[in-house]
Amino acid sequence: MTTLTIEEIAALASVSRSTVSRVLNNHPSVRPTVRDRVLRIIEEHGYAPRAAARSLASQRTNVIGLLIPRSAATIFTDPFFPQVIQGISEACSSRGYFLMLSMLTADMEQSFYHRFLRSRHFDGLIMLSSDIDDPILPLLIKDRTPLVLVGRHPYFQHLSWVDVENREGARTAVAHLIGLGHRRIATITGPLQMAAGINRRDGYKQALLEAGIPIMPELMIEGDFTQEGGYQATAKLLALTERPTAIFVASDTMAIGALRAVIEANLTVPRDIAIVSFDDLPIASFANPPLTTVRQPVYEMGATAARLLIEHLEHQIQEPQQICLPTSLIIRRSCGSNSAPAAGEKGGR
Amino acid sequence: MTTLTIEEIAALASVSRSTVSRVLNNHPSVRPTVRDRVLRIIEEHGYAPRAAARSLASQRTNVIGLLIPRSAATIFTDPFFPQVIQGISEACSSRGYFLMLSMLTADMEQSFYHRFLRSRHFDGLIMLSSDIDDPILPLLIKDRTPLVLVGRHPYFQHLSWVDVENREGARTAVAHLIGLGHRRIATITGPLQMAAGINRRDGYKQALLEAGIPIMPELMIEGDFTQEGGYQATAKLLALTERPTAIFVASDTMAIGALRAVIEANLTVPRDIAIVSFDDLPIASFANPPLTTVRQPVYEMGATAARLLIEHLEHQIQEPQQICLPTSLIIRRSCGSNSAPAAGEKGGR
DNA sequence: GACGTTTTTGGGAGCGCTCCCAAAAGTTGG
DNA sequence: CCAACTTTTGGGAGCGCTCCCAAAAACGTC
Numbered sequence: 001m002t003t004l005t006i007e008e009i010a011a012l013a014s015v016s017r018s019t020v021s022r023v024l025n026n027h028p029s030v031r032p033t034v035r036d037r038v039l040r041i042i043e044e045h046g047y048a049p050r051a052a053a054r055s056l057a058s059q060r061t062n063v064i065g066l067l068i069p070r071s072a073a074t075i076f077t078d079p080f081f082p083q084v085i086q087g088i089s090e091a092c093s094s095r096g097y098f099l100m101l102s103m104l105t106a107d108m109e110q111s112f113y114h115r116f117l118r119s120r121h122f123d124g125l126i127m128l129s130s131d132i133d134d135p136i137l138p139l140l141i142k143d144r145t146p147l148v149l150v151g152r153h154p155y156f157q158h159l160s161w162v163d164v165e166n167r168e169g170a171r172t173a174v175a176h177l178i179g180l181g182h183r184r185i186a187t188i189t190g191p192l193q194m195a196a197g198i199n200r201r202d203g204y205k206q207a208l209l210e211a212g213i214p215i216m217p218e219l220m221i222e223g224d225f226t227q228e229g230g231y232q233a234t235a236k237l238l239a240l241t242e243r244p245t246a247i248f249v250a251s252d253t254m255a256i257g258a259l260r261a262v263i264e265a266n267l268t269v270p271r272d273i274a275i276v277s278f279d280d281l282p283i284a285s286f287a288n289p290p291l292t293t294v295r296q297p298v299y300e301m302g303a304t305a306a307r308l309l310i311e312h313l314e315h316q317i318q319e320p321q322q323i324c325l326p327t328s329l330i331i332r333r334s335c336g337s338n339s340a341p342a343a344g345e346k347g348g349r
Numbered sequence: 350m351t352t353l354t355i356e357e358i359a360a361l362a363s364v365s366r367s368t369v370s371r372v373l374n375n376h377p378s379v380r381p382t383v384r385d386r387v388l389r390i391i392e393e394h395g396y397a398p399r400a401a402a403r404s405l406a407s408q409r410t411n412v413i414g415l416l417i418p419r420s421a422a423t424i425f426t427d428p429f430f431p432q433v434i435q436g437i438s439e440a441c442s443s444r445g446y447f448l449m450l451s452m453l454t455a456d457m458e459q460s461f462y463h464r465f466l467r468s469r470h471f472d473g474l475i476m477l478s479s480d481i482d483d484p485i486l487p488l489l490i491k492d493r494t495p496l497v498l499v500g501r502h503p504y505f506q507h508l509s510w511v512d513v514e515n516r517e518g519a520r521t522a523v524a525h526l527i528g529l530g531h532r533r534i535a536t537i538t539g540p541l542q543m544a545a546g547i548n549r550r551d552g553y554k555q556a557l558l559e560a561g562i563p564i565m566p567e568l569m570i571e572g573d574f575t576q577e578g579g580y581q582a583t584a585k586l587l588a589l590t591e592r593p594t595a596i597f598v599a600s601d602t603m604a605i606g607a608l609r610a611v612i613e614a615n616l617t618v619p620r621d622i623a624i625v626s627f628d629d630l631p632i633a634s635f636a637n638p639p640l641t642t643v644r645q646p647v648y649e650m651g652a653t654a655a656r657l658l659i660e661h662l663e664h665q666i667q668e669p670q671q672i673c674l675p676t677s678l679i680i681r682r683s684c685g686s687n688s689a690p691a692a693g694e695k696g697g698r
Numbered sequence: 699g700a701c702g703t704t705t706t707t708g709g710g711a712g713c714g715c716t717c718c719c720a721a722a723a724g725t726t727g728g
Numbered sequence: 729c730c731a732a733c734t735t736t737t738g739g740g741a742g743c744g745c746t747c748c749c750a751a752a753a754a755c756g757t758c
Contacts, residue, residue, distance in 0.1 A: 056744065101415075101434070
């Protein structure tokens with residue numbers, strides 16, 4: 001099927017190129033009868049303007065770039081990512097934007113930077129939370145690329161980002177453990193070069209401080225958001241002479257690893273070790289026992305980031321926005337709480 | 350930072366626009382000294398040609414579209430998808446192509462089809478395995494969009510695809526169970542409107558037939574590739590008056606659900622029920638007990654699909670190609686095999 | 699050193715749109 | 729019915745490249 005050009009559509013509708021262009025761009029000054037006629041011809045012929053021609057003339061692409069930093073590549077199979085991407089994707093589609101995906105890998109970071117960013121393939125960029133010191137971020141800022149981060153950044157103040165209440169969520173989770181009588185509570189943190197890792201750890205510390213419980217460095221182990229990491233860290237905690245009675249694990253995926261380590265040590269969750277984690281991925285309600293976990297609205301984070309960026313691109317907002325979405329503690333059986341429902345409920349989207 | 354145009358780079362290098370273009374496109378007829386001078390200027394100024402201008406003039410975009418059909422949206426959080434995407438993404442990057450992601454959703458299928466496909470945003474399309482009867486596929490074929498499927502399609506013969514030996518892998522897995530003495534073997538299939546679902550089920554049937562074991566319809570339950578689905582199906586199987594001694598589950602994710610159902614029935618894997626599944630996702634080696642599973646090279650499937658498509662676009666190959674990657678049975682503890690290693694090994698990438 | 703070849707270079711045209719400005723067509727009121 | 733507006737339409741210019749063709753430069757040979 002040969003693709004028509006705007007001129008051919010114009011000829012078929014007996015109007016000028018400009019009028020067809022106005023119809024395509026919803027310009028008001030076209031007579032309704034003419035508009036309908038043009039639309040009918042467009043419809044009949046399945047015409048769609050060429051993206052390249054449009055972009056060249058209008059200096060806009062209607063494409064949003066999604067940058068997945070190198071540090072995320074190893075944990076990319078975590079269901080967190082598909083969920084964010086789904087949120088971003090649907091928010092883009094519904095506003096008429098396309099999504100270009102770019103995963104950074106170490107060996108092509110340089111050339112990528114030029115080819116992807118300078119070639120103006122997209123109007124704005126969403127970057128998934130990365131290492132705090134990721135070198136790409138200062139470059140993006142220097143280039144004044146319209147940018148929204150998923151996950152806040154501690155140093156750059158004038159950026160837009162969408163994040164969840166990592167600290168407060170973690171604090172609530174740990175406070176819940178304290179409320180259940182636990183005093184010797186460990187934590188397996190996320191990578192501490194990521195903001196989410198730091199903030200969830202800080203929430204843990206805050207809950208302990210508020211309860212007057214001293215913070216023991218040997219009870220804080222840095223994990224890496226993988227099952228394997230959660231397994232290893234838990235094994236270390238269980239090997240302590242005085243082992244903890246509860247662990248706050250900074251992600252569900254690590255908590256799955258933690259569960260396995262506890263089982264292999266012939267201990268029981270929650271009787272011997274209570275576990276509370278973070279994310280509420282689909283797997284959380286399905287673990288054995290089902291995980292008490294801090295639900296974060298992952299899909300919404302993605303959708304909100306896309307919305308922010310598009311509003312910024314379309315000048316509906318000017319100033320950088322910071323949006324922090326709330327978390328909620330989903331109580332299931334892994335924490336040993338009385339109020340846990342008998343069966344693991346199905347987690348939200 | 351103001352972006353320069355090719356004319357400005359040309360002026361700075363004291364050559365013509367055409368010469369700079371030749372340098373950018375690796376045309377051989379440029380004197381080495383001139384080429385170096387131009388490259389230096391390009392480097393110094395961080396110049397990259399505008400994608401839109403280039404595409405308009407050359408009729409090529411250097412973009413590959415990745416189409417995720419509607420039927421995949423619900424199982425998109427399965428780690429299978431990130432892994433395929435990673436394979437596709439890296440294969441594209443390394444060949445200088447960008448990746449545009451499009452997830453179909455029911456409510457915008459129509460408008461999407463026009464906007465995304467006709468606007469020539471990409472040179473070719475990779476489509477993840479979908480329902481056999483997905484209505485988008487005939488449209489793509491009619492439009493002669495360069496296309497590679499991840500997962501074969503039973504009806505369209507002249508398509509390129511990359512798939513794994515689903516049938517043979519399943520046959521091997523079930524044959525292994527038979528070799529362990531099992532005779533009453535059930536299967537939880539994938540959705541039977543997907544080729545992978547059908548082929549894995551056929552492999553199951555073939556193994557039974559080859560061993561002279563009759564096929565019992567009540568032992569074949571259709572699942573949906575989710576944990577929940579695996580759980581439900583397993584619960585049904587366990588409720589049979591004469592319950593199976595082994596189950597071949599068509600995906601690791603469903604097998605996790607199956608494990609839980611078995612545990613909740615106070616039975617043990619593999620003593621009471623042996624389980625063999627398919628995928629070898631990272632979680633398989635981490636389940637309890639670790640899953641015996643058919644490893645499929647997911648990352649390679651993505652990478653191969655991207656490679657095929659690009660070779661086709663660059664006319665290195667003309668005819669449709671069908672590539673079938675091998676699977677291998679990874680024996681762990683869930684099947685009760687003697688040859689199972691004591692600890693679950695870590696799965697491949 | 700002039701001539702014929704081959705290699706390298708420059709410039710025009712054109713890709714298919716948008717956007718601006720001016721012209722044409724409508725509309726209103728005296 | 730015409731002037732004075734307002735709304736609608738058409739066409740030129742230009743977005744920043746690629747590609748083709750012809751001109752210029754470089755190279756060889758006698």
